[in-house]
Amino acid sequence: MTIGIGILGCGAVSRMHMKTYLQLAGLCEVRAVYDIDSRQAERLARWEGSSAEVCASWEDLLARDDIHAISVCTPPDLHRGPVIEALCAGKHVLCEKPLAPSLDDCDAMIAAARENGRLLGVAMQTRFNRDYERMKRVLDSGALGPLRFAQLNATCWRGERYYEAPWRGTWERQSGGVAINQALHALDVFVWLLGEIESVQADMETVQQGIEVEDVAMAMLRFRGGLPALFGCSVNAVRSEIRMDISGYAKAVSYPLGYHTLLVRDGDSVAHDEAAARELERIGNGSEQAGNQEPGDVQIRLMNDFLRAIAEKREPAMNGAQGRRVIEVITAIYKSASTGERVQLPIDTADPWYTTSGILKHVRRAR
Ligand SMILES: NC(=O)c1ccc[n+]([C@@H]2O[C@H](COP(=O)([O-])OP(=O)(O)OC[C@H]3O[C@@H](n4cnc5c(N)ncnc54)[C@H](O)[C@@H]3O)[C@@H](O)[C@H]2O)c1
Incomplete structure (x- = not known):
């Protein structure tokens, strides 16, 4: 049909x-x-x-x-x-x-x-970017060992013209700025790769004149299991890029896609470990070589x-549950940036930040 x-x-x-x-x-x-x-x-x-x-x-x-x-x-x-x-x-x-x-x-x-x-x-x-799927295979395989550090930077540029649409630049109509509109895609992938977030300590700023939503947001994220991660995003950056680094001990994956390894001897890194990097790449590619990819x-x-x-x-x-997950992280970022507190997840249904009216009442606005 x-x-x-x-x-x-x-x-x-x-x-x-x-x-x-x-x-x-x-x-x-x-x-x-x-x-x-x-x-x-x-x-x-x-x-x-x-x-x-x-x-x-x-x-x-x-x-x-x-x-x-x-x-x-x-x-x-x-x-x-x-x-x-x-x-x-x-x-x-x-x-x-x-x-x-x-x-x-x-x-x-x-x-x-x-x-x-x-x-x-x-x-x-x-989420359907094949390089992120490769990173996911490596992470799910456990090949990096216990994770020790992760960071995500999502930057791009939006000028005055972007905010001419009547709904942009306001909390009521756009629901927020760079975090919920531009960085949401990469942040969704980051959480998909790394799992549940336990707490968020964040701040945000508005540099551009004439808008009330944030155009810069930064956060320290703590994932369940203790992994600390940095998150930063801005629409005031001349260079438009997504950068992600996820490190275990002496092994890491990154976006743009890269496999990184150190040969460690006596607690010191002595060289790049080419064989170990190729092994990460093999895991990342999974069964792709078998030609089972649909195009697109x-x-x-x-x-x-x-x-x-x-x-x-x-x-x-x-689906809806997947779309909701990143909204919870972004809500925590906005709550922490507005209150100055470290915010624990999940956000409870009794929390004022659970509802749109609660967010609009409590969020820190630029004007
Ligand atoms: N997935 C992505 O990468 C991506 C990229 C851009 C935008 N978006 C999202 O898409 C949505 C729309 O963004 P856009 O850039 O297309 O905005 P836009 O302003 O270009 O288009 C919005 C359209 O909705 C219409 N509209 C407004 N109120 C309406 C109503 N009550 N009934 C019917 N139509 C109405 C407007 O007339 C306008 O044509 C936003 O949620 C935005 O975040 C997603």
Whole structure:
């Protein structure tokens, strides 16, 4: 069966959804789109040869029987409502990141999927990067031994033009700044690689004028088992890059992908251990050499998995629970940066920072 797709919100990211659905034409067809701005909807409906119709309202989109799944591509404050409405209308949902501004919202969306027997996927495509999968294989194999240090730096540049969209730069509409919008992808991978976080000590700053969300955030993360890790992110960096280092004793993996080893003698490093590095690389590659890889970039792999999950009646790899996990870490970063306290995880449902209204009331704003 061809999966009928609808798209809500026809801005920048929706074009990536449309393009990818068109590339997956054997599995699905985008049949209708809706945006509060009809020009945006008209433009997306004609994007790259699409034959989608423009719906007159969100209700019209929801009412169509030929639409089985909806991509929700609206700003972050407009994820919870439409996602729950779509799930209750019997549609599967692929929601753009961040899943929601708070854990309360995430839990309500996850519950709506469960109660309506529909799938909730989250568009966090970075997880499908094959180099991260290689790092994961090495970590899961235990080849690095007990971990001793990890760090993640996620930097890029966003100028004044970026904040011209009315929802950007504000806590109410964007849910936060660089941590929840740009660094979320890499932070999600970091947590996926390293496991549960026990506590967070963080700070944040806003350097750019005229916005109230953070454009720099830094944190000391402590993972369960005691691993200390550094996290830093900024949208004020001229160099755009993700850097990750995960070290055991004398063995490490990094992103951009690298395998690093030291030959240690009498407690001192005497050389690079080439044989040990090749062994880490062999573990990282896993069974890839057997030619069992399906093709595609991260966006295709994410959406292909979502569509196949619908067809196979299974959870997508990037489901609501996965999308929630990084929101908990980011909530802890915002809470710690606002209160100055070290924050213990998990965040309890009675904690004011569990809800969106609690976050908006307590978060430290730049203006
Ligand atoms: N996965 C990624 O890598 C990635 C990249 C960019 C953006 N995003 C996410 O995608 C979402 C949208 O970002 P964008 O850059 O496309 O924003 P955008 O401003 O370009 O587009 C948002 C669209 O939503 C429409 N909209 C607003 N309110 C609406 C409503 N009530 N009903 C219907 N349509 C409405 C707007 O008219 C606009 O066309 C955000 O959550 C953002 O974080 C994800």
